[in-house]
Every structure is written in C-alpha cells, then in structure tokens.
Amino acid sequence: MSFFEILDITAVVAFAISGALVAMRKRLDPFGVFIIAFSTSVGGGTLRDVLIDKPVFWIENVIYFYPILIGVLLAIFFRKKLKYLSKSLFLFDTIGLGIYTIVGTEIGIVYGLHPIICISLGTISASFGGVTRDILCNKIPIIFQKEIYATASIAGAIAFLVLTHYKVDETVAYILTSSIVIIIRLISVKFKLQLPTFYTHMIS
C-alpha cells in the first residue's frame, strides 16, 4: 500500500465521519447516517466522474465501501468522545480536502482538459461531498458561508498544475500541494479569516 493510498483511505474515513456527525446531529436513523456519510465521501468524486463521462470510481471499485463503513461506526461508537477529538477530526477533514483536490486535478490533467477545468474538477472533487451532505440535511452548504475552504482547494489545484507543468517529481508535488491546502486552511481558521461578503437588499 503506497503513501498516497494510505492518505486516500484516511480522507475517505475522515469525510465519512464528518458526514455521520452532521447526520446524527439531525437525528437521522442509522441508514440515514450511512447514506449521508457515503454521500459526503463519494459525492465530489461522483459528480467529477459523471461530468467527464468517466466510469464512477466507487461503482468500479467496491473497496471504498469499507472505509466509509468504518468511518460511520467510529462516529457512532465514539460520538460522545468525538467532541474532544474535534481538532484531529478537523485535521483529517483538511487532509481529505488536500488529497481530493489533487485526485480531481490530476484526473483533469490525465484527460487533457483545459487548466481552468482541471482546477474546477479538483475543487468539485474536494468540496461537492460536503455540499451534498448539507443539501440532504436541508442546510445552506457551509462552504459557501464560512472559512477559506474552497479557496484553499483552488490554491492547491493551481499549485499542483504548476508543479506538474514543470515536471516536479510526483511524490514531491503531492506533498507540496497537500501542505499548501492544509496550511492555508489552518491559518485561515486560526486567525478566523474569511472572504468578505456583500450585503445587499434588492429586487425580489
């Protein structure tokens, strides 16, 4: 098992936990919790694969069910302790953000798509799972409101494109890109940075 695969599985588990926690807070039943966890984990990659007409990754490779199930079970059994773990959870989620950004951007490069599309695919892979989670739980997607979440993903995707363009070694590019995403997000949360919003009262 490669370093990248370990990170990938970690990301899937972390996103599954994050979905399961939101679903339990909405008092869904275990099936609902599993579906929300599943959607959070695979939602971004599914939309990415459908958009570029590639076989959907979890249909082709059933292996992804197991880390999701593990994430759900962890969330259910440790739900009382997880509040003390929120920092490590936040870290996992951020690692997931970094890895999914790389996976999505790389697929765009492999398919020979325009750089803007590659960046879009990276960001969609990394953030659409959380959007799906929030829509299914009837909330406005949090990534549209708080924190430098998608912005970190976009910065990472651009970095990965540049590194790939200059043929930097793959492992180095993976580590550098993840670090950029993770550092931007950590700094923005630490200092409560967020993009400015525009309040407006207009035609209804």
Next chain:
Amino acid sequence: MSFFEILDITAVVAFAISGALVAMRKRLDPFGVFIIAFSTSVGGGTLRDVLIDKPVFWIENVIYFYPILIGVLLAIFFRKKLKYLSKSLFLFDTIGLGIYTIVGTEIGIVYGLHPIICISLGTISASFGGVTRDILCNKIPIIFQKEIYATASIAGAIAFLVLTHYKVDETVAYILTSSIVIIIRLISVKFKLQLPTFYTHMIS
C-alpha cells in the same frame, strides 16, 4: 403485456401520485406538481442509469410519460378522496418500492457488478425518487427519518441476489422478492418499528 410490466406501470403511477400529493400540500402550481411527480417516479432510475453510464431509461423510451401524467391527473382530480385511499396508496407505494428494488438490482447483475453495488443500485432506484421529491420541496428526505423504508429495499435486494445466484425461476424470484419488501414494510408500519437513532450534541 407481462405481469412484470403491469407491476412496473403500477409502480410508476403510484410514485407519481405520491409526488403529486406532496407537491400539492406545498401549494405548487400544476407545472410544479407535474415536475415533482415526474422526479419522484424517474429520479431513482435516472441516478442509477447515470451512475453506471447506461442510457437513461425515460429518454430512450418515452412510454413512461403517460403513466406519470395519469398519476398526476388522478392525484389532482381525486385529491379530496385520496385521504380515504391512503391505505391503498401506501400499498401502491410499497409495491413500487419492491419492484424498483428488483429492477435496479437486476441491472447491476446484468452489468456484472459487485453484489454490494447491485444492492446499492437496487436501493438507489427504489428510494432516490423520494429523496429528489423531498429536496425539491425543501424537506429533509423522509426515508432518512421514518419507517423501515430503505431497510426493506436492502433486504429485498439481498434476497434477489441470493435467489438469482441459485438460479431460482425469474418469476418466482420477482414474486418472492416483492413479497419480502412488502411484508417487512407492512410489519414495520403496523408495529411502528423504526431503526434506533443516536442523539448527539457535538462540535459545531
């Protein structure tokens, strides 16, 4: 017209009625009612076909428009009487659940997919229409909250896989599987069974 086709059409009409009733309760206009009924009927099969990159069934075969239209008209004209019909409607909806589960699972088998994926496709076919209906009407999908709905579908999908594995006659497998789904759902509603939920207050 085969026995299976009659059941299939019945399921489409039943799901269309169920969608139309929810839409009318939300006071949507007739176009909205039709779209919600349509989404409820074809939503699950559409997601299934997109996920496995099969041509979407209602694009290929326009025949499905008519039972949906009939379901909408029935719901509109008999909306005052349908409250007395809620039991038969519930029965139709449950028949639909059983049939759509079989259709989805069978397509997975035909495409040679992993059993876990076949079960997922069966459950997606049977329940995603209702999820679409509830999202469009701005509600948390009811299948995540109440009743043994998707659980009955999963049990049916597993039964159908086992029966197919042992090469049980197709018609027998159809009838047995539908019966399993229908009986589980009837019993769970009769005795107000539902899966336990986990209340939790955690990191926000």
Next chain:
Amino acid sequence: MSFFEILDITAVVAFAISGALVAMRKRLDPFGVFIIAFSTSVGGGTLRDVLIDKPVFWIENVIYFYPILIGVLLAIFFRKKLKYLSKSLFLFDTIGLGIYTIVGTEIGIVYGLHPIICISLGTISASFGGVTRDILCNKIPIIFQKEIYATASIAGAIAFLVLTHYKVDETVAYILTSSIVIIIRLISVKFKLQLPTFYTHMIS
C-alpha cells in the same frame, strides 16, 4: 460572431447575474456567489448533457467561464444600482429563457429523440439552472411556485419543433421561438397571470 452566439453569451451573463443576486441576498462569500452564479448558468445544460450522455458543454469548451465571471463582477460592483435595473435584468433573464429553450430542444432534435423528450430537454436546459440555484440557497424552486416561467418555455419548445418540422429557415425559427417565449412571459408578468394551484390537506 453570429447573432445566435451573441444571444447565447447574453443569456449566460444574465443567468449568472440572476444567480449572483440571489446568493448575495443570502450573504454568501464571493466564492459562494461565483458557484451559485455558475450553477445557475450551466446547471440546466449540464443536466441535459448528462441525461443524453453527451460531453458536458462547459467541460469541452472553457469559453463559458468568462461571461459567467463577467456576470458575477457586474452583479457585485453594480449591486446597489441593479435595483434600478431590475426591468432590464428581467428582460435578459427572459431572453435567456428563450435561448436556452431553443438550444435544448435543438439538441434533442439533432439526437433524433422523441418530440416529448425534445420539449423536456428544452425546458430542463432553460429552467434547471434556476432550480439548482434555489436548492443550493435552501429555497423551494421559484419556478414551481410563481409566474408562467416553465410554461413559456414549454410553449416555445413546441413552437420550435413545429417550425423545424416544416423546415422554416433556422434564423426565422430562432427569432419566432424566442419571441413566443418572451411575449408569453412578459404578458403573464404584466397581468400577474399564474397557473391555478390546488390546496389540499391530506394524509401525512
């Protein structure tokens, strides 16, 4: 650049502005505003392309990013003045409705699909972007509730099918169809026409 391409770009910009305005009213951050504007502009065409298994238009042709970006910037910088512009915005939106209806219907014809499917594709292209916008902003889609919106699109799609069937010159068909959609919508808003709704209290 043809007359049709100019109209197409106008439609993309108008829909992007409409999405950005709704997102700003929900106090989303600039990234959220861009994503909502993007979804409003390309959502309908994306669903259309996925349903008929055609390469998604904005993945293939990156050119669509620019008018969307322009629409977002216009909405942000002129957000205070746009209330005085609401009539021209309404007009752009209606032009967009007409053009997207034609694009969707024409693709259905080119793919040799059944007339009912062509009409559906026209209406999906024209209205699903707005549905996506409203779902992401956690509202019941407005097209299900108010105004003769989708109805104008359906009427336009039928007109375009008839004109194409009788081999009317393409440019004439474009202009006639757009005019029909625009006139129906203008009249319905002017006279506050809307489809009747059916209030109902039923089985819960």
